[in-house]
Amino acid sequence: MTTNSEMLIKGKKVTGQAATFDVLNPATEEVVASCHAATEAQLNGAISAAQDAFTSWQYTSDEDRKAMLHQIADKIEANAAELAEIVVHEQGKPMFLAQAEVGGAVAWTRYAAELDIPVEVIEDTDTKRIEVQHKPLGVVGSITPWNWPLMIAIWHIAPALRAGNTVVCKPSELTPLNTLRLIELMNEVLPAGVVNVVLGGGEIGGAMSEHQGINKIIFTGSTPTGQKIMRSAASNLKRLTLELGGNDAGIILPDSNIDAIAEGIFQTAFLNMGQTCAALKRLYVHDSQYDEVCQKLAAISEAQIVGHGLHEGTTFGPVQNRMQLNKVIDLVEDAKQNGAKVLCGGAKPEGAGYFFPPTIIAEVTNGMRIVDEEQFGPVLPVIRYSDVDQAVEMANSCSVGLGGSVWSADVAKAQQVAQKLECGTAWVNGHAEVLPHAPFGGCKMSGFGVEFGQAGLLGYTQPQTININK
Missing domain, CATH: 3.40.605.10 (Aldehyde Dehydrogenase; Chain A, domain 1)
Incomplete structure (x- = not known):
């Protein structure tokens, strides 16, 4: 070329x-x-x-x-x-x-x-x-x-x-x-x-x-x-x-139909291999649905075809540069050392290129680097919560505030929760949707x-x- x-x-x-x-x-x-x-x-x-x-x-x-x-x-x-x-x-x-x-x-x-x-x-x-x-x-x-x-x-x-x-x-x-x-x-x-x-x-x-x-x-x-x-x-x-920078939180309310939203969660978290400012970067899930969400997201992740962007069938490309790849690897290794469970991905494959497969990390909490720091790459930490107020508090306990989302079968209830998020854009049953006619910007840092x-x-x-x- x-x-x-x-x-x-x-x-x-x-x-x-x-x-x-x-x-x-x-x-x-x-x-x-x-x-x-x-x-x-x-x-x-x-x-x-x-x-x-x-x-x-x-x-x-x-x-x-x-x-x-x-x-x-x-x-x-x-x-x-x-x-x-x-x-x-x-x-x-x-x-x-x-x-x-x-x-x-x-x-x-x-x-x-x-x-x-x-x-x-x-x-x-x-x-x-x-x-x-x-x-x-x-x-x-x-x-x-x-x-x-x-x-x-x-x-x-x-x-x-x-x-x-x-x-x-x-x-x-x-x-x-x-x-x-x-x-x-x-x-x-x-x-x-x-x-x-x-x-x-x-x-x-x-x-x-x-x-x-x-x-x-x-x-x-x-x-x-x-x-x-x-x-x-x-x-x-x-x-x-x-x-x-952002470190966007998504909250799944316990009335959600997981089958209906799992693909949307995945796509908005891993948009552009997670290298999107307003991508979903932390996912908070109620105890009652935690295992189901983790399993479905891991299954979608494992179905991706990681490869060169010009190769037929590729659905998932590389991280853009070596520095960012090293940051992703460092955060994943830190999570492992602190007791997190890597459900899929989690390691760079052999060979040339800055490839890193889509990675779902479970059993993580606020206070771990993988949750507190913006990974800006193909990794999604999934955090448990027991009540919605606790989830909102964890979502807001962050110095940045670009975007956030609430997922629920009850749109009115989801909107009430979304309005409590400290971020420039709050989505309901979606994330990372940036439109030319809707103002977009951040708050806090x-x-x-x-x-x-x-x-x-x-x-x-x-x-x-x-x-x-x-």
Whole structure:
């Protein structure tokens, strides 16, 4: 597979002048591409290009921005097969999931295109009119992770453009290739400099966070990195949207039909091999159903076909990188040493690739690392509880609060319990369902600000009150 590894600044391909880094295929550990990181001078050039483009882009009409976003969606659609293959090679997920990621990117772009920016009229009398308008912020810095590299780039960039901002994007150095291709496609539609992409690791992300020429940072990733960004952003009081780590709890109420929900539990816990911020990561089950739930989840896990994402029949791919794989292995070994029971999986298979089978761990409690720490991988700990208040207390005894869920045959009762969860999104009889029209964000140490819907769009704007004396 041949891939572009050059950055795009002011509409032109640019080779980074800093250190070279390799992009690996996590299924084979082979090099997919070698890339050059940006220097600080090149980052400055990208930000200057975005600033220059903003002087005119901010005044483009709603109709023109909508039309261009739909043209970008057309470009993604026309290149869907190529983009999905790149995702599989650098991220590792099975092809059907990569295709879903590309399809989601198209749908999100079209949804963002059709969003309207409201004008709120506060007063309109014979002598006075007061209205609130929403103006673009300027240059938006987008820093994206390696788990859903194409989708999250669209989540960041499309609403930024719709609101009239320009963008400098830095993808994860582990999965930069599909983002490079995406920005290349965008530049076939947009004026030069409206969207730029630079490559590099934490040093470039840190420089973006501190840079006086960036007016907003949107970041998806770990809580410690989000804290660093927040400290750096104080330099010019950048606006921030931080979607940080989660350790989502699910609670199965004792009236649940386990046969009806077991597959849903599995799929939302192991979505993208568990490498999803809002995946179900801790499952609380009543004593009366504990053994049944564990057995059914183990059976579904053992039916998965673990392998290369391009191989026919594969349902479960590798962990994306060696560091994350080692963290998963460490947490599982710690659980074993503390008396947990591994019902299935639990060990890396022989051979190349960062594979780890879906793993169900029973007889665990709050206080064990496997429960208290976000594993961000293919492992689900299942915890017993004896009454619902106890389950809610255990679910909430966590420093993060991205998502949570309650599963029950009684929807009204489940909603009552769900409202007690300390998280940004609470699902009933589902989990990890992120939708373009529903605001999504975290509380506590899972960050602040929301993405999606009109609330997400307005996060890319500055309100301005216009007070008119007639």
